[in-house]
Amino acid sequence: xxxxxxxxxxxxxxxxxxxxxxxxxxxxxxxxxxxxxxxxxxxxxxxxxxxxxxxxxxxxxxxxxxxxxxxxxxxxxxxxxxxxxxxxxxxxxxxxxxxxxxxxxxxxxxxxxxxxxxxxxxxxxxxxxxxxxxxxxxxxxxxxxxxxxxxxxxxxxxxxxxxxxxxxxxxxxxxxxxxxxxxxxxxxxxxxxxxxxxxxxxxxxxxxxxxxxxxxxxxxxxxxxxxxxxxxxxxxxxxxxxxxxxxxxxxxxxxxxxxxxxxxxxxxxxxxxxxxxxxxxxxxxxxxxxxxxxxxxxxxxxxxxxxxxxxxxxxxxxxxxxxxxxxxxxxxxxxxxxxxxxxxxxxxxxxxxxxxxxxxxxxxxxxxxxxxxxxxxxxxxxxxxxxxxxxxxxxxxxxxxxxxxxxxxxxxxxxxxxxxxxxxxxxxxxxxxxxxxxxxxxxxxxxxxxxxxxxxxxxxxxxxxxxxxxxxxxxxxxxxxxxxxxxxxx
Amino acid sequence: xxxxxxxxxxxxxxxxxxxxxxxxxxxxxxxxxxxxxxxxxxxxxxxxxxxxxxxxxxxxxxxxxxxxxxxxxxxxxxxxxxxxxxxxxxxxxxx
Numbered sequence: 001x002x003x004x005x006x007x008x009x010x011x012x013x014x015x016x017x018x019x020x021x022x023x024x025x026x027x028x029x030x031x032x033x034x035x036x037x038x039x040x041x042x043x044x045x046x047x048x049x050x051x052x053x054x055x056x057x058x059x060x061x062x063x064x065x066x067x068x069x070x071x072x073x074x075x076x077x078x079x080x081x082x083x084x085x086x087x088x089x090x091x092x093x094x095x096x097x098x099x100x101x102x103x104x105x106x107x108x109x110x111x112x113x114x115x116x117x118x119x120x121x122x123x124x125x126x127x128x129x130x131x132x133x134x135x136x137x138x139x140x141x142x143x144x145x146x147x148x149x150x151x152x153x154x155x156x157x158x159x160x161x162x163x164x165x166x167x168x169x170x171x172x173x174x175x176x177x178x179x180x181x182x183x184x185x186x187x188x189x190x191x192x193x194x195x196x197x198x199x200x201x202x203x204x205x206x207x208x209x210x211x212x213x214x215x216x217x218x219x220x221x222x223x224x225x226x227x228x229x230x231x232x233x234x235x236x237x238x239x240x241x242x243x244x245x246x247x248x249x250x251x252x253x254x255x256x257x258x259x260x261x262x263x264x265x266x267x268x269x270x271x272x273x274x275x276x277x278x279x280x281x282x283x284x285x286x287x288x289x290x291x292x293x294x295x296x297x298x299x300x301x302x303x304x305x306x307x308x309x310x311x312x313x314x315x316x317x318x319x320x321x322x323x324x325x326x327x328x329x330x331x332x333x334x335x336x337x338x339x340x341x342x343x344x345x346x347x348x349x350x351x352x353x354x355x356x357x358x359x360x361x362x363x364x365x366x367x368x369x370x371x372x373x374x375x376x377x378x379x380x381x382x383x384x385x386x387x388x389x390x391x392x393x394x395x396x397x398x399x400x401x402x403x404x405x406x407x408x409x410x411x412x413x414x415x416x417x418x419x420x421x422x423x424x425x426x427x428x429x430x431x432x433x434x435x436x437x438x439x440x441x442x443x444x445x446x447x448x449x450x451x452x453x454x455x456x457x458x459x460x461x462x463x464x465x466x467x468x469x470x471x472x473x474x475x476x477x478x479x480x481x482x483x484x485x486x487x488x489x490x
Numbered sequence: 491x492x493x494x495x496x497x498x499x500x501x502x503x504x505x506x507x508x509x510x511x512x513x514x515x516x517x518x519x520x521x522x523x524x525x526x527x528x529x530x531x532x533x534x535x536x537x538x539x540x541x542x543x544x545x546x547x548x549x550x551x552x553x554x555x556x557x558x559x560x561x562x563x564x565x566x567x568x569x570x571x572x573x574x575x576x577x578x579x580x581x582x583x584x585x
Contacts, residue, residue, distance in 0.1 A: 195546065359505050365528075
């Protein structure tokens with residue numbers, strides 16, 4: 001067994017106990033990256049020099065008997081829309097190809113304070129807009145389970161990096177499923193915490209009322225460890241919740257006796273593949289056998305989440321991406337006659353197709369004459385969806401649904417119809433609309449060998465119940481033991 | 491078509507984007523199909539329902555207006571596509 005095979009908690013323990021040096025761990029990860037990255041293309045930037053420098057500093061501290069933190073010496077990857085001081089942060093866009101932040105996102109600061117070593121910045125859909133990582137300006141990340149298929153998105157690079165053991169954990173961001181869906185496609189754990197639990201300071205904004213940062217890990221235990229590190233109030237993010245700090249590792253209890261699991265049968269109907277339905281039914285059986293009570297619930301407005309999402313998210317995006325004007329930072333066109341032409345040419349040349357589509361859709365739903373019919377109405381439906389969940393949680397502790405209706409698809413499969421790709425997000429989007437925490441845990445494999453994720457959803461700020469049920473599910477199944485072949489397939 | 495070519499031209503202008511003739515056709519089709527899909531919301535009775543802009547019950551977070559050290563000017567300007575005399579430079583705006 002190689003070091004890179006270990007979980008985050010295992011490798012952190014080995015470093016702390018001086019069974020291995022931090023340099024040995026880092027050597028192993030970079031040699032793994034050398035072997036696998038040419039096939040997977042998960043990273044946009046590798047930060048090898050900085051990583052080795054930090055490894056040296058941390059090892060020296062450790063040797064002096066100092067505490068180097070719960071993540072001391074552990075190599076971790078960061079999605080390329082999260083700002084890293086002095087390291088390019090591109091959002092996988094030509095617009096930010098040469099942008100180097102002069103500050104760290106709060107989550108990056110917290111990871112480093114806990115001793116983590118950043119090994120690189122991961123590929124993603126441009127400005128986190130997409131479900132396959134195909135809209136990246138730089139490269140296409142491949143799914144380690146079949147290199148002819150997509151890793152999911154938008155945090156596809158982070159999911160693929162953890163899945164193929166090129167990092168012990170990674171950060172992603174989730175606006176409509178961008179952590180959970182790629183976690184599902186790549187058979188890793190992906191956690192989207194409650195809106196407000198994690199500071200968004202330094203996360204390049206897509207849709208501010210929906211965006212949330214969260215971890216990709218190999219196990220639920222590691223997700224709890226990561227959450228302990230990155231959660232907490234931040235005065236630099238006014239939407240960050242000022243609540244008491246919780247030790248999430250205390251929720252790692254293999255027991256669901258007395259827990260009520262909600263099954264929204266009215267929602268899980270159309271478009272779901274046979275394989276996913278089978279895995280879902282198996283998951284219900286697993287939890288039932290472990291002692292949970294299964295309760296049917298209704299989420300009658302959840303099916304409207306996608307339409308609601310594509311109005312709200314694009315409206316917010318059209319506003320957020322107004323800042324890319326070619327003036328203070330980012331891409332500036334070469335030839336222009338006046339200021340307006342500078343704006344138009346810089347944006348036209350700097351943004352890709354999907355980003356333009358969403359900016360225009362958002363501009364449309366906010367424009368005079370359409371605001372009430374689309375934007376305001378979507379916000380009202382948002383209220384109905386929020387209330388829907390509140391009512392459902394009167395009857396259950398945690399809701400369980402599949403993470404995605406299908407397994408990973410082939411490159412280009414949805415090129416002809418953007419709307420078709422949007423439909424892949426049907427099970428993840430409601431969680432963002434309602435600001436709830438959701439986690440995707442490996443839940444089986446389709447007949448074609450591609451991974452399936454099972455998603456758990458809890459009340460706002462009830463990550464404890466969420467993690468306990470997810471942990472119990474993981475401990476009573478063996479899907480996380482299977483590793484990807486990192487080869488081409490059908 | 492729920493979204494016309496004229497609509498798309500107008501919103502492209504508002505979005506400060508240039509579209510080729512080919513893109514205009516493409517986006518008109520795609521935006522129409524997405525807007526048609528979004529129109530399913532028009533079947534829902536939303537009368538008297540308060541809109542949700544934001545999920546948390548946080549309003550007007552204030553802080554004291556105090557002078558604090560900020561970022562270094564030279565560092566900030568490193569990301570500027572064009573600069574002059576310690577400032578970001580832009581094409582002439584006023585004749």
